[in-house]
Amino acid sequence: MAHRVETAFVFDLDGTLIDSVYQHVLAWQEALNDEGIELAVWRIHRKIGMSGGLFTNMLLRETGHDFDAQRIARMQQRHADIYRLNLAKVRPLPGARELLLALRDANIPFAIATSGRMQTAGPALEKLQFDFSSTPIVTRDHVKYAKPEPDLFLEAADRLHVGPMSVSVVGDSVWDMLAATRGRFLGVGVLSGGYGLEELERSGAYRVFEDPADVLRHLDELGGRR
């Protein structure tokens, strides 16, 4: 019998399953403003989802200010606090819950891997009203380097007991696609984080869909068939 590539999925969270990117972006702008840093919102949007360390390097590059560890920790806490205030308005993306249910029903393994910390990822996951007790959830707390390093996705694949060759990484940002490519995963883009189609294609997306509902409609094209 011929060798078959079985498919497993690793999902990013914000902008991929949860409609939370714009709230994160504005919370970052406010946290930066509180430190006297003015940065245009679109520049923050373009950097959301990358590791905190790289985000800080970006800030240094864009603003010319240097940031010590204490100041960074203070901004991160402030971002988390402001985001939590707006959490009530955050919704799951269309089809997100249905997609996870369909994968579970079809016995297709999947995990979640997010650059965020459990502190903010936990409440977001609750919004999906899904039983994640048998789902690997990998957050920034579990790895040394976040996206665009592939560590989050590699850790998720390890927990699923599969190799990168078997995994499609579904994400909304350029950092997801770059990290997928770095780890030799297939990157599947979704537009629901507010990035352009071509940005995702150019950063390595193998396919791009609108949102989780659109991924679900095309699941058979992604090897989601048993």
Add this chain to the structure above:
Amino acid sequence: MAHRVETAFVFDLDGTLIDSVYQHVLAWQEALNDEGIELAVWRIHRKIGMSGGLFTNMLLRETGHDFDAQRIARMQQRHADIYRLNLAKVRPLPGARELLLALRDANIPFAIATSGRMQTAGPALEKLQFDFSSTPIVTRDHVKYAKPEPDLFLEAADRLHVGPMSVSVVGDSVWDMLAATRGRFLGVGVLSGGYGLEELERSGAYRVFEDPADVLRHLDELGGRR
């Protein structure tokens, strides 16, 4: 002496001179939610800056709900109210004021043309701390059809006493570029509204810059030389 094309500029406001797109987007989401309509934030972002009538058609198409005039007026008022609450956090985009000052100093005519109403455009203009007393300001209140119809830009050109051939339209959205093309203006895109480079190029942008500061740095490439 050879015929020369003198350059004038027409600027969109939100996302082009003022960093207000993301606040508008989230205010729309909340106004829609209050009417029981759930729409993902990225879809609202992609429609921002188009005329209210087309925005409503889009809602009908995306949600399957029909909207009577009263309900639309209520949503628009609710959007304006929520946006006003967040206006204190809205900033001019980097270089916006400097760009307008440079044009004024060089005697290059310019106007503002926005799909918004004076109710929301007025407070945004104030943030630029610029004397607009001799600048044509064209809003949704002045024309029958807003973007992507070219009426706002045509009215602005009329008030500048120039034809479309002389005008570069600077805007952040696909609707600005489409309206510019429709009116035979040159469209110059800026990324500061959060759209992707390729989205703007594909909708007809002749050049794309990062933000007003970047436009100012390249003003000589746009005919901004006297």
